[in-house]
Amino acid sequence: MTETLVIAGARMLGRDGADILVEDGVIAEIGSGLSRTGARVIDADGLVALPGLVDLHTHLREPGYEASETILTGTRAAAAGGFTAVFAMPNTSPVADSAGVVEQELALGEAAGYATVQPIGAVTVGQKGERLAELGAMANSRAKVRVFSDDGFCVFDPLIMRRALEYVKAFGGVIAQHAQDPRLTEGAQMNEGVVSAELGLAGWPAVAEESIIARDVLLAEHVGSRLHVCHLSTAGSVDIIRWAKKRGIDVTAEVTPHHLLLTDELARGYDARYKVNPPLRREEDVMAVRGGLADGTIDIVATDHAPHPVESKACEWQAAANGMVGLESALRVVHQSMVQTGLLDWADVARVMSATPARIGMLEGHGTPLEVGRPAQITLYDPSVASTFSAADLHGRSENSPYLGRELPGRVEWTIHNGVVTLAAGTVVEELNA
Numbered sequence: 132m133t134e135t136l137v138i139a140g141a142r143m144l145g146r147d148g149a150d151i152l153v154e155d156g157v158i159a160e161i162g163s164g165l166s167r168t169g170a171r172v173i174d175a176d177g178l179v180a181l182p183g184l185v186d187l188h189t190h191l192r193e194p195g196y197e198a199s200e201t202i203l204t205g206t207r208a209a210a211a212g213g214f215t216a217v218f219a220m221p222n223t224s225p226v227a228d229s230a231g232v233v234e235q236e237l238a239l240g241e242a243a244g245y246a247t248v249q250p251i252g253a254v255t256v257g258q259k260g261e262r263l264a265e266l267g268a269m270a271n272s273r274a275k276v277r278v279f280s281d282d283g284f285c286v287f288d289p290l291i292m293r294r295a296l297e298y299v300k301a302f303g304g305v306i307a308q309h310a311q312d313p314r315l316t317e318g319a320q321m322n323e324g325v326v327s328a329e330l331g332l333a334g335w336p337a338v339a340e341e342s343i344i345a346r347d348v349l350l351a352e353h354v355g356s357r358l359h360v361c362h363l364s365t366a367g368s369v370d371i372i373r374w375a376k377k378r379g380i381d382v383t384a385e386v387t388p389h390h391l392l393l394t395d396e397l398a399r400g401y402d403a404r405y406k407v408n409p410p411l412r413r414e415e416d417v418m419a420v421r422g423g424l425a426d427g428t429i430d431i432v433a434t435d436h437a438p439h440p441v442e443s444k445a446c447e448w449q450a451a452a453n454g455m456v457g458l459e460s461a462l463r464v465v466h467q468s469m470v471q472t473g474l475l476d477w478a479d480v481a482r483v484m485s486a487t488p489a490r491i492g493m494l495e496g497h498g499t500p501l502e503v504g505r506p507a508q509i510t511l512y513d514p515s516v517a518s519t520f521s522a523a524d525l526h527g528r529s530e531n532s533p534y535l536g537r538e539l540p541g542r543v544e545w546t547i548h549n550g551v552v553t554l555a556a557g558t559v560v561e562e563l564n565a
């Protein structure tokens with residue numbers, strides 16, 4: 132039994148303040164002056180009501196790397212950030228390349244209860260890029276996998292990429308490509324440019340991303356399949372996606388919050404919290420990805436939440452792992468980079484952080500507008516406040532956030548997943564009332 136909730140006076144998209152009644156995990160009524168005996172009343176005065184956020188790109192690390200994150204801790208972080216569903220990347224140990232592993236992840240997500248965990252399957256066995264994994268078995272499993280990715284690695288062999296694109300057509304799936312030419316990025320430490328030259332660090336050139344995206348949109352066109360581009364980071368990549376969409380190619384693209392806000396200048400301090408793959412780029416690239424997200428060339432924001440233990444980050448730059456945690460900060464960073472700049476409004480945020488990621492990933496029960504009869508996936512956000520992001524804001528097992536000590540606007544106040552309150556007045560709920 133879920134609680135009955137009355138969310139009072141929320142700022143709804145496209146209408147004035149309204150009350151939302153949640154019963155049995157569903158939005159039962161929207162109106163004014165709503166009440167129910169025994170209902171828990173949530174004062175939402177001044178809070179923006181968004182459909183529960185959906186992250187198409189999360190690293191939950193379980194099975195295998197539980198020192199960095201688990202499905203429980205990662206979904207608590209998700210709840211803290213306003214997410215009600217996360218897609219789990221397959222670079223676990225064992226790799227999620229079989230029905231057994233994806234079903235295990237699904238079950239662990241259900242047991243945790245903080246957010247829907249939708250596994251992403253690996254494209255190739257062990258993410259080694261040599262032969263296709265059993266995509267059909269994962270698709271037909273209880274986890275109903277529709278998104279496949281070797282994220283962390285590029286599906287570099289064009290014939291394997293072609294075959295994967297062809298294969299997923301049978302069940303309407305999508306290949307989410309980590310676009311990185313491995314030869315052009317051997318030993319790469321940061322964006323290749325003025326800063327890498329000054330620091331003497333090996334560069335990761337934009338062309339290593341752009342050349343793979345260009346190849347893959349053409350492959351997707353050739354075989355008539357669906358491609359999704361992970362964490363797009365350069366101005367040139369935005370141009371290629373814009374061209375491909377104009378041509379009618381079935382491609383979607385994501386950008387991370389960090390690529391919308393941070394630049395490679397941050398590498399100057401050699402603080403490995405800023406080391407990430409793809410790397411932070413130039414100011415021009417940040418402006419181009421913002422523009423691409425604003426004009427719809429880039430479809431969604433995805434966090435690439437990538438937890439790493441302290442020993443992998445509190446070390447010299449070259450030895451440090453790539454990756455940043457991002458679930459708790461994502462909405463606030465999008466608020467700063469896209470809403471405060473006037474590039475997106477809250478309805479757009481609902482589209483790029485909830486509706487479209489759910490659609491791309493073919494996830495049912497998420498990303499739907501806040502309407503009567505819909506599953507109660509709701510995020511309540513206070514845009515009027517600001518605070519310094521600190522370790523107290525992090526709820527996962529790792530603290531490798533680039534925002535620690537940085538002022539960010541807003542605060543996620545409430546998260547409701549299938550009618551269950553997972554975040555209450557900014558505090559992650561310890562015992563879920565499911």
Ligand SMILES: NC(=O)N[C@@H](CC(=O)O)C(=O)O
Pocket residue numbers: 190222282283284309406407408409435437438453454455
């Ligand atoms: N994005 C990252 O910087 N890291 C990812 C993998 C990857 O994409 O390299 C991780 O799993 O840690």
